[in-house]
Amino acid sequence: MSRIAEAFQNGKAFIPFVTGGDPSLEVTKELIIAMEQAGADLIEIGLPFSDPIAEGPVIQEANERALAAGCTTDKLFEMVKEVRQIVKVPLVFLTYMNPIYIYGKERFMKRCRETGIDGIIVPDLPFEEKQELAPDCEAYGIDLISLIAPTSKKRILKIAADAKGFVYCVSSLGVTGVRSEIRTDIRSMTALVRQATQIPCAVGFGISTPEQAAAMAAVSDGAIVGSAIVKLVAKYGADSREPVFEYVKKMKDALRGI
Amino acid sequence: MKKGRYGNYGGQYIPETLMTAVQEVEAAYEHYKNDPEFVKELDELYRNYAGRPSLLYYAEKMTKDLGGARIYLKREDLNHTGSHKINNVLGQVLLAKKMGKTRVIAETGAGQHGVATATAAALMGMECEIFMGKEDTDRQALNVFRMELLGAKVHAVTSGTMTLKDAVNETMREWTRRVDDTLYVLGSVMGPHPFPMIVRDFQKIIGKEIREQLMEREGRLPDAVIACVGGGSNAMGAFYEFIPFESVALIGCEAAGLGVDNPRNAATIANGSEGIFHGMKSLFCQDEYGQIAPVYSISAGLDYPGIGPEHAMLHDTGRAVYVPVTDEEAVSAFEYLSRTEGIIPAVESAHAVAYARKIAGTMDKDKIIVINISGRGDKDVAAIARYRGVEIYE
Numbered sequence: 196m197s198r199i200a201e202a203f204q205n206g207k208a209f210i211p212f213v214t215g216g217d218p219s220l221e222v223t224k225e226l227i228i229a230m231e232q233a234g235a236d237l238i239e240i241g242l243p244f245s246d247p248i249a250e251g252p253v254i255q256e257a258n259e260r261a262l263a264a265g266c267t268t269d270k271l272f273e274m275v276k277e278v279r280q281i282v283k284v285p286l287v288f289l290t291y292m293n294p295i296y297i298y299g300k301e302r303f304m305k306r307c308r309e310t311g312i313d314g315i316i317v318p319d320l321p322f323e324e325k326q327e328l329a330p331d332c333e334a335y336g337i338d339l340i341s342l343i344a345p346t347s348k349k350r351i352l353k354i355a356a357d358a359k360g361f362v363y364c365v366s367s368l369g370v371t372g373v374r375s376e377i378r379t380d381i382r383s384m385t386a387l388v389r390q391a392t393q394i395p396c397a398v399g400f401g402i403s404t405p406e407q408a409a410a411m412a413a414v415s416d417g418a419i420v421g422s423a424i425v426k427l428v429a430k431y432g433a434d435s436r437e438p439v440f441e442y443v444k445k446m447k448d449a450l451r452g453i
Numbered sequence: 454m455k456k457g458r459y460g461n462y463g464g465q466y467i468p469e470t471l472m473t474a475v476q477e478v479e480a481a482y483e484h485y486k487n488d489p490e491f492v493k494e495l496d497e498l499y500r501n502y503a504g505r506p507s508l509l510y511y512a513e514k515m516t517k518d519l520g521g522a523r524i525y526l527k528r529e530d531l532n533h534t535g536s537h538k539i540n541n542v543l544g545q546v547l548l549a550k551k552m553g554k555t556r557v558i559a560e561t562g563a564g565q566h567g568v569a570t571a572t573a574a575a576l577m578g579m580e581c582e583i584f585m586g587k588e589d590t591d592r593q594a595l596n597v598f599r600m601e602l603l604g605a606k607v608h609a610v611t612s613g614t615m616t617l618k619d620a621v622n623e624t625m626r627e628w629t630r631r632v633d634d635t636l637y638v639l640g641s642v643m644g645p646h647p648f649p650m651i652v653r654d655f656q657k658i659i660g661k662e663i664r665e666q667l668m669e670r671e672g673r674l675p676d677a678v679i680a681c682v683g684g685g686s687n688a689m690g691a692f693y694e695f696i697p698f699e700s701v702a703l704i705g706c707e708a709a710g711l712g713v714d715n716p717r718n719a720a721t722i723a724n725g726s727e728g729i730f731h732g733m734k735s736l737f738c739q740d741e742y743g744q745i746a747p748v749y750s751i752s753a754g755l756d757y758p759g760i761g762p763e764h765a766m767l768h769d770t771g772r773a774v775y776v777p778v779t780d781e782e783a784v785s786a787f788e789y790l791s792r793t794e795g796i797i798p799a800v801e802s803a804h805a806v807a808y809a810r811k812i813a814g815t816m817d818k819d820k821i822i823v824i825n826i827s828g829r830g831d832k833d834v835a836a837i838a839r840y841r842g843v844e845i846y847e
Contacts, residue, residue, distance in 0.1 A: 255612055294742060321468070369630035
């Protein structure tokens with residue numbers, strides 16, 4: 196069983212996100228360790244990009260801070276290599292096509308494998324363009340995570356049938372960011388996913404409260420939270436460890452027993 | 454060639470949320486482009502609203518002054534709203550209406566595409582929102598008010614470098630937020646398929662008219678067609694008709710800002726490399742890790758770190774050549790055309806005029822150059838004055 200599949204064996208999965216290098220790679224490393232200790236089942240690490248078109252202002256600003264602080268693809272890989280000696284949960288990169296393309300697609304996947312990255316999420320790589328990365332991902336055993344959105348409708352079946360690792364169910368229209376309510380009928384989206392595949396399906400975009408996470412996890416296999424955590428990092432900077440630990444613990448607790 | 458690809462370039466690198474929408478646009482376009490009623494309605498708008506065909510003017514004084522090739526100016530600046538942007542916008546907003554959309558959104562750099570979109574939206578009764586970099590809303594304050602007069606809502610984009618690329622980011626984000634009733638009217642031959650194709654198709658009337666008009670005047674094809682290139686829509690529109698005719702040199706002029714060796718430039722072909730951004734594989738100004746570079750040009754319309762995928766292909770195959778033109782050369786050409794022919798070109802188009810000034814004198818007198826004057830320069834007068842150290846209060 197792959198590390199990603201194992202991550203969904205511990206009840207409903209809680210999947211936190213942090214932007215790599217915000218405010219520094221040392222802090223990111225500390226946060227990854229703290230989030231695992233707090234009960235995270237899988238951790239998403241954002242590889243910063245200058246123009247993250249799927250992100251709302253909170254994560255956009257985190258990308259800007261990380262780049263301004265000197266985070267690069269090579270430095271982030273080095274940090275992952277170090278943190279991989281300590282954490283056991285799967286680590287997944289979230290980034291855009293261009294940083295991967297410029298690094299060299301094969302070289303990127305090779306470095307993922309060497310440093311201990313289990314999968315990648317690429318928001319600007321839809322099903323129709325998957326072949327841009329899928330061969331290199333397969334060659335190095337990196338799961339290319341597929342996304343489905345409220346607009347996907349009948350596309351869900353073919354996307355899910357071909358998905359690896361887990362299916363990322365985008366809860367809402369628009370970009371990432373905290374939302375007061377999620378109105379999409381997630382249950383029918385995940386039902387379609389389950390018709391097409393055995394792999395797990397986690398819901399992200401807009402989730403910030405334990406109640407929202409529990410509601411989303413009740414109709415899927417887990418909840419993904421990004422902006423709410425990145426906001427804490429923006430607020431506490433180098434002292435983010437404690438507040439992020441507490442937040443992740445509270446969120447994972449909300450998913451227990453669902 | 455694979456659908457939506459131009460050699461190695463093009464594609465649809467966009468979030469899943471938008472895939473259904475772009476496929477819907479593609480299907481609608483494929484249907485309506487051959488629908489006689491759509492074609493007739495658009496033709497009617499071109500003739501009686503936009504003022505097409507635009508004139509092809511023989512620039513006699515400029516020709517004499519430069520002492521070489523005969524120079525013709527394709528007067529897209531005389532179109533309604535003052536630039537070639539209206540050609541694409543009338544097509545896309547009409548398409549949006551046929552698709553049952555009630556709202557259009559668009560990015561704008563200099564404001565020309567925003568003004569054109571706001572105009573077409575007013576005409577066709579659509580809601581309209583325009584995204585424009587904060588830096589550009591300052592540089593082009595008059596165009597902001599113009600869009601508002603036309604009933605559009607203008608958002609000043611404060612993310613990133615606050616220029617055209619950030620306006621595109623924000624318009625894409627807005628489209629993912631509200632996709633059902635909205636069409637993103639892309640302003641150039643860029644973005645995900647089908648936009649590079651649709652925009653080219655609505656702009657290719659420029660080259661088609663040039664060919665017919667020159668045939669009537671001179672009985673032959675031109676030897677060179679020169680146009681400025683940011684994303685590349687006016688250049689693609691002027692070039693497309695002539696691609697099969699190898700004797701016609703196609704020359705794109707990119708914005709070199711303070712110079713191609715100075716970090717402050719926007720010359721994608723000179724300095725860029727292959728990448729994937731804004732929905733397309735193409736050439737982009739970027740760093741060694743693929744972070745998109747902050748670019749600069751005096752011209753807000755050319756201040757973009759990429760180029761349309763079909764241009765990238767024409768560059769690779771050598772069918773078109775792309776040359777850098779600096780701010781100083783463009784401003785000097787802006788002043789030159791104003792004084793010599795009494796035509797104030799957009800500072801974007803002045804990049805093409807600048808290159809024509811360089812080569813016309815080296816060509817024989819029986820050669821013919823056509824310069825696409827893609828827009829008029831009223832919007833730039835204050836900026837040019839500032840460049841020359843004169844403060845004007847608009």
